[in-house]
Amino acid sequence: MHALEVKNLCKSFNSINAVDNVSFTISENSIFGLIGRNGAGKTTTIRMMMNIYLPDKGEVILRGAKIGQEFRDRVGYLPEERGLYKQMKVIDTVQFFAEVKGKTGRKLLKKADEYLERFGLLDRKNSKVEDLSKGNQQKLQFITTILHDPDFVILDEPFSGLDPVNINIIKEIILELKQKGKVIIFSTHLMDFAEKLCDEIAMIDRGKIILSGKLSEIKKSYAQNNISLHYRGDLSFLNENPIIESIQDFGNTTGIKLKHGTDSQLLLKMLVDNNIALTKFDANEISLQEIFINLAGKDE
Template sequence: MCGKERIVASDRKTVEVSRVYKSFGGTTVVKDISFEVRAGEIFGLVGPNGAGKTTTIRMLMDIIKADSGEVKILSEVLHESTKNRIGYLPEERGLYRKITISETLDYLSALKGFDRGLARERGRELLQRLGMLQHQRKKIDELSKGMGQIIQFLVTVIHDPDLVILDEPFASLDPVNVKLIKELIFELKGRGKTIILSTHMMNEVEELCDRILMIDRGQAVLYGNLAEIKSRYRNNSVLFEGEGNWNGIEGVVGSKDHGKYTELFLDGHTTPQEVLAALMRKGVRIDRFEVSTPSLNEIFIQVVEGER
């Protein structure tokens, strides 16, 4: 599946979190967080390191208990049978070091109640897809850090879970393996699976996620559809690259030089289409012209600085 293709998510809720709090030693690390994750979407749980993302995920997985609030997974409070429908890649990786890749996949899929024959078939398919089938008899402690991370991801999805929770999944991966993991994530989405991606890497969120919850210092600061959020924080400006005199165009109230291109700031009554038409009338050569959209990292800085 092409990474750019978007599959429409369902309105059915896979995860529901309502007014959750968590403190450790008198310090509140998650404060009044509420969100929902819909079936078939890629949902980003984003924010800087130490924001409370991993604590939130551990409450979803019932590894730690919320002090107050409610968490529902697949329409109910999490219990053991529901856990078999979840694939969880924790931030702290851990595999049995003295057994082979094949043995690892067999053993951990069996713990999830997955059919052994199906697990072996799926394991071979995934290993072949990632170019690792020839390594299936290697022990885990013989693998590089990046290869170990790939196996950890395969363990997370081998039992065909309905909900996949990934905490910093791209750590220690080279660009080739990052691309492969992204393709697998999009394929999971295309099959109707729900993915929660927790990361501080905003560029990965922009590429992958449909909706996000942004956390800072344990509190939600931004929540909703990613495209709508970017539109909401968009400057009334355009990015222009080319040659010629653009000065004097009506409605352009300022500019900023970015090296190869210039950002033109428009007044509240001027549209990008009007500026483009004016540039063409002036005979300016246009190599690039697009509406300026802030990056998620820029939005985060703007929101957090406003909160503080």
């Protein structure tokens, strides 16, 4: 049985189909990424999963039963548009959001202190939220999302607006939560994060799911004829080359798709002959970014 199952969700606003028949499944103890461009329908889908928006059609199933208050009690939700009470103190804020989930007591306060310390906010616990910087407010909001020890953690664009150090702390915590057996669902338009963290993904574009499943299997199925390069030099000689179907060039990293039946060794020889200094030549790997651009970008 899946931990969570999203079935045929539809939502439209003033005749615009924001989410159109979206379905995917999320396994127990996994990290799931809902990926797509800005405005693709990620947040609307998540809001329907959280029962904040009522879907026009479809349902969300939690371990075989339709979601209700039980799910709300067991979920920690970080919305895309962060929101805290500006006049409240930091410690009152974390306490309040835990109380709403039915968690109180000394243990909780101790745990709150631990998280505040980890994010460098312990000395600000008696400050008002409005006195914190935007970044610190985001860290505080993340703490309120996970402090009550939820079984499901839903994070809508969790890394946006954070510096690399704090991004790393959040990544660490996500992995810790996974080790504790939790299900983590996050949305992002940053493919790199999804690729590094996720076990499963669903790719959404213009309100429709265009790809979903285990990330390893997706990459495997898209790996044929794909070569990932890290290099120094000029690759312009490959343009219009008869063995190349397409090139995604990002400067130092490039994904190359060869035409069907072409031996990758032929490409390697051409690169060496043209004095390209290779630091990585991976004939099996395709990046999530490339998959996404191939699928979502082809109608542009």
